[in-house]
Amino acid sequence: xxxxxxxxxxxxxxxxxxxxxxxxxxxxxxxxxxxxxxxxxxxxxxxxxxxxxxxxxxxxxxxxxxxxxxxxxxxxxxxxxxxxxxxxxxxxxxxxxxxxxxxxxxxxxxxxxxxxxxxxxxxxxxxxxxxxxxxx
Amino acid sequence: xxxxxxxxxxxxxxxxxxxxxxxxxxxxxxxxxxxxxxxxxxxxxxxxxxxxxxxxxxxxxxxxxxxxxxxxxxxxxxxxxxxxxxxxxxxxxxxxxxxxxxxxxxxxxxxxxxxxxxxxxxxxxxxxxxxxxxxx
Numbered sequence: 345x346x347x348x349x350x351x352x353x354x355x356x357x358x359x360x361x362x363x364x365x366x367x368x369x370x371x372x373x374x375x376x377x378x379x380x381x382x383x384x385x386x387x388x389x390x391x392x393x394x395x396x397x398x399x400x401x402x403x404x405x406x407x408x409x410x411x412x413x414x415x416x417x418x419x420x421x422x423x424x425x426x427x428x429x430x431x432x433x434x435x436x437x438x439x440x441x442x443x444x445x446x447x448x449x450x451x452x453x454x455x456x457x458x459x460x461x462x463x464x465x466x467x468x469x470x471x472x473x474x475x476x477x478x479x480x
Numbered sequence: 481x482x483x484x485x486x487x488x489x490x491x492x493x494x495x496x497x498x499x500x501x502x503x504x505x506x507x508x509x510x511x512x513x514x515x516x517x518x519x520x521x522x523x524x525x526x527x528x529x530x531x532x533x534x535x536x537x538x539x540x541x542x543x544x545x546x547x548x549x550x551x552x553x554x555x556x557x558x559x560x561x562x563x564x565x566x567x568x569x570x571x572x573x574x575x576x577x578x579x580x581x582x583x584x585x586x587x588x589x590x591x592x593x594x595x596x597x598x599x600x601x602x603x604x605x606x607x608x609x610x611x612x613x614x615x616x
Contacts, residue, residue, distance in 0.1 A: 423607035
């Protein structure tokens, strides 16, 4: 396969307390904020982004006990949650991956706030939940 | 605290099979190789790096059952293992963090192959094993 222009969009952490996490990663460690805290109601989470070089660190705190993130936190504790890479053409990439037998959570792209994305199943990516964004 | 020039050096994954991981992340997903597979004998691991934008993805496979990485794999399964950020002055950063009550695994920098590094304890960084490199 020829080398493609894959880049890192963000690294996501699940946290127990978003305020405490912002104190550590932002104030104490020194990563600058990248936008404001947001509530994603349909996913039951509060999120914040910090800038980390050319990419971002996403902090995710579940707002209830029922979301996928809440179940992850209950099962594994706080820590690294997923990686998100950007690809130039998401439909093409998903097609290539599926043709190679890679298990996808989303076989076709979903869309949020104008951003097209899909998740690869951790069973195919060595236990890592992998999100793919289509580059703007 | 003023904004500092923190950047991402690498994201590390613990894997069960380095060859399989290189097939997925390299051949199938398309991340280019960044160097050759190396054995780190005193840590009991084989590692490989792939390029991921301006940063790198480190794949770590334990060679025995006794290393810290092997215990991590046995306890948590394969997946995200640690993050590594670069700072301009590692001694200064470790001093600042310690003064703020952050628990460090290495209170003073260690060195490997000319690279100065230290680990922050996951108890202080929300469950994330965080490595700090001093920028060359």
